[in-house]
Amino acid sequence: MYRYASFLLIVTCLFQSPAAMAIPPVTSVEHALGEATIAGHPDRVVSLYQGATDTAVALGIEPIGVVESWTEKPMYHYLRNDIQNVTYLGLETQPDLERIAWLSPDLIIGARNRHRTIYPLLDRIAPTVIPGDVYDFKALLTMMAKATGRTARGEELLTRWQERVEDFRTRIRQKLGEQWPQEVAILSFRADHARIYYGGFARSVLDELGFTAPASHRQESWGIKLTSQESIPAMDAEAVFIFMEDDPAVQRTFNTWSSHPLWKNLKAVRQNDVYQVDPVTWNMGAGIIAANRMLDELYQHYDLHQPEHQGCPRC
Amino acid sequence: MSRTLILRSRKDRWSIKLNTRVLVVTGVLAVLLAVSSVLALTSGSHPTSVLEVLGTLTAPNQSELALIILEIRLPRILMAILVGAALGSAGMILQGLVRNPLASPDVIGITSGASAAAVLFLWLGGVTGTSLLLAPVAMGGAFVVALGITALAWQRGISPARLVLVGVGLAAGLTAVTTLLLVLSPDATAMNAYIWLTGSLYASQWHDVTALAPWLMVCWPLALIKLRHLDAQSMGEDMALGLGSALQGHRLLFLVLAVALAGSAVAYAGAVGFIGLIAPHMARRLVNSGHTGLLPIAALIGALILLYADWVGRVAFIPRDLPAGIFVAGIGAPFFVYLLYRLRRELG
């Protein structure tokens, strides 16, 4: 009796149409807080931090929900055109859980340093992926490409990035000759202090491009905050990149520090190699698009000729 | 004279004397709490009606609505109630112990101890951010500081005035440590820490409720039974000793209870201030009774304050979610100043 039933079952299955037999592909993505099992190619994506928003757009996805940006609210200008019909979920630090749930997403991407506590809740709403390092935009791209089933596109973006990096390295070596590799420092000014960045997004991109850092900047921590102008010599390098907000208090601090005699003594200042750069792409975007834009800026500052971009309008 | 009700155990092991006014007030507050909770359950960034809420509560399913109500809102509301109640009762016990109407867990340094431990943990944890160990660490900090305060204030016994002063001193020192850690931390950690220091119930989940509840289940009955000794002490130390109360032993017990209640509450909700200070006073305005009767009322009032504060934080600035601690201060601080103004005339 039972054998007959199972025989029937097998026969029935064999005669099912291929379409009905097709099971959507299940992807398993390992991430910093566990493993996410994702069915199919998610289209409804929620991004809970800046880098993920950037990467989603690069992959050709318009997220259904994002957290607000830190400046140029509610979303950075460079991404705004691609994020028109999106629901804003509040700040990165405490995103609105009810809205996330109501959006019924297929995939959520969060950051470990902010969303570790809400991870169990997020995972109940939708498969959630949490990259380990907020600054590693390439790992993020790979992870998101895999999770959204757009691995081809992801690889294309990475290859394109690699090509650009090689191109830059060749051209800058030609341009600077003996002075390459150049030692650079990354600084930032706030209303009541100045910062040196030892690690982070901008530093990792510069390292990849072949720039070096002063010996005292080669440390494990993210950087330091300086309150005394006496510490200006700690900032010294052959070239210096500075980013800061467009704010009168910040500007005032910068003016005070840059008119100090110790500042004028810096190598970079004497060689006139001080560049002010866009804080959004250097410090906040943290995704593949921001990385490409950062590279654009560097081509410009060093007055290098860029080859034509082919077929990659978003990067 | 108010009518009283006396409950006795068999063989007269323990007894509780309640006056009817206390019972009435407790009942009214409890009903208010229940109704408020249901209404709070219906509010949120996603609007839901009372019917939907009641429907989901009685027949839970797997929909998004159920997720919102049962996994996001309900644990948070329960936490608000439990934490507020714990802080209210801790404040009540401390004020009775120290015999000073201005004492509270924040003043005494319990909250600062928990804060310093929590911020230290967040700083050391660095990029890995907040984790499930934060609450136990904060609790540990509260206990260590309470131990420190007791040890430093102990000179042949605990003198209430000295306890307060030592507590104030330690609190100031610990705040300095916390500030130092905030200054040295990277931005994400500093903001996490700062939100924790203000007191927030965001992301409360069922595992938080089940971790906090046992502490309260143990402390409350113990407090209810023993609180009569505080009444005895308020009549003066000699009187208390004459009535057979073991003075120092009980003082120590009450300190431990207050620290356990406040410490566990702060461990899960961050450094919420004021509730421990105001709830007991509000309770005394409603009812004139001994400490035993006042405890449930202070607890209920504490729960109501935090429930409302968290409610406002959740819905007033959508989609932003503001820490309840801010609104507790918004309700509490002016009331407290008013209280000080009233108190100075009453004591004349």
Next chain:
Amino acid sequence: MLTTPPAKMLGTLLCLGLLLAATVSSLIFGHIPVSLAMLINSLTDYDPGSLEHLVIHSERFSRTVTSVVVGAGLAIAGALMQTLTRNPLASPGILGINAGAMFFVVVGATLFSLTSPSQLVWAAFIGAATAAVLVYFLGQEAGRGVSPVRTVLAGVAVTALFVSFAQGLLILNQDRFESILFWLAGSVSGRDLDAIAPLLPLFGGALILALLLSRQLNLLGLDDEVIRGLGLRVGQVRLLIGLVVIVLAGTSVAMAGLIGFVGLIVPHMARGLFGTDHRWLLPLSAIIGATLLLAADTLARLVIPPQEIPVGVMTALLGTPLFLHLARHVRKVS
């Protein structure tokens, strides 16, 4: 304790010597090494091209001056508060003045977008005054005037009030948060002396007034009736001293942010050595206060170079053990 005038003079000279040593240390130590010879050289034969001379003249000089002014101001304010409230544990930090200043600065920076140091300085000042008045009234006990423990607790309550409101504002404006953090932690570095200049005459005036009232201050420790019997206008004196305290503490906070414990500990040290006569107590509190803050600032620079520990944190770390020692020995207060 030194009781005879010659002994006191000797003691004073010793304190001045310590102050000088602290000043020199403040000018010498730091991220860029400077030797004593270089220091003397920079004063006698200033060379704008030399890095060390530049550092001394710009950075270190302004720090040293700020530390001396703020240290002296806080110490005197503390001594006056302790006399006025008859409470050995009164000080600007404990009595809510710091918190009031903090709150108003945060309000200024967030709600009114005040950014220039000179504007924020006035905000801090007004905040300090508001808090002082609030605590004064709340610390009264009906019929008995100022009650010691009530004042401390009122101060703690007012502190909590202002601090939590300030915290709320900072969380609502998270971008402003990092800009204020260092100010809140207390710092004497990089103070634009031009921004503080308008406050200095006020500060000086208050200082002189305090010293002039020394004799009257000595009498304030007695009962009110006795004082009136001696012909002193109690209310007037108290008001004047109150104003002096607000000016001194307010300007100190405005200049350097939240620095605690100096106003608390230094008067005790001065009292322990020189007695309670305000004619000695006030100037010596100023000297010891300045020395302490200079030492704290120098130390704060040396611990984790090139970063600095905020000086307010340093004074708290040094001051807490001393305070606890004091608190333990306070006898039962009513």
